Amino acid sequence: MTAQPALHHVVFAVAAERSAGMVALFTDLGFTFNAAELTDLGVAVHLDWDRGIELISPLPGSTASVAASVNDFLDRHGDGVYTVVIRVPDAAAAEVVSQRYGSETRFRQGFSGEGSYLDEIDLSVLGLPLTYLSTNV
Template sequence: MTGGPGLHHVVFAVAPQRWETTARMFTELGFGFNNAELAELGVRVALDWDRGVELISPIPDSTAAVAVSVRDFLERHGDGVYTVVVRVPEAAPAEAVADRHGATIRFRQSFSGDGTYLNEVDLSVLGLPLTLLATNVP
């Protein structure tokens, strides 16, 4: 990515028992989701990057760190905004800024291959749930 940061998408945590209803409502509103079950993270996701919405739900009985984090969020807050994803040119400098403001890291992931890369840092800073995303994935 070239240029400065920008809003990429919003991630809504949804309890498994409300997953189908919530996904159907967004679909009826015109969102088109790509669905995946990410067993290594312990979550089910429905993602429409083009329209800026992601639904995330823990896979029942998963003990993966992300599943535990999402389950904890749902227990404390119910369904709602889990994180706001901000696209940044590079993850490390953006994370350094967040660190200076007292960020707590919840999750990191990185992958690259076939000419693409994605670096993601999910954190809480100044009471805000943010995810820093550096990627060349369209």
């Protein structure tokens, strides 16, 4: 884990109908994606953590909260930067700092077990979409 905060990756929201083309574009540019369908969150994800990019698209018909948030973003802005992920030593402590600046938390998830952990807090602060990530994965 990093001792200091650092830029981890950028998340682009992409409409489902344009996802395959966007994946092809970034693949042709040299990115290598791991794909996952997170049905509990209602999104399809293409992630290249080594190169710092993630593409997310809402699953058609999903009513999950993350899918709803991504759909709202796409309706208001079209495809674009959904959030910037910052790796921090302690996501909860970073959230407390952001609360002093009037942040609104949109989503949080976490898991731990078998020696691994991940804490992720997605929020908006001072108009910026940020996600704090603490993990050893």
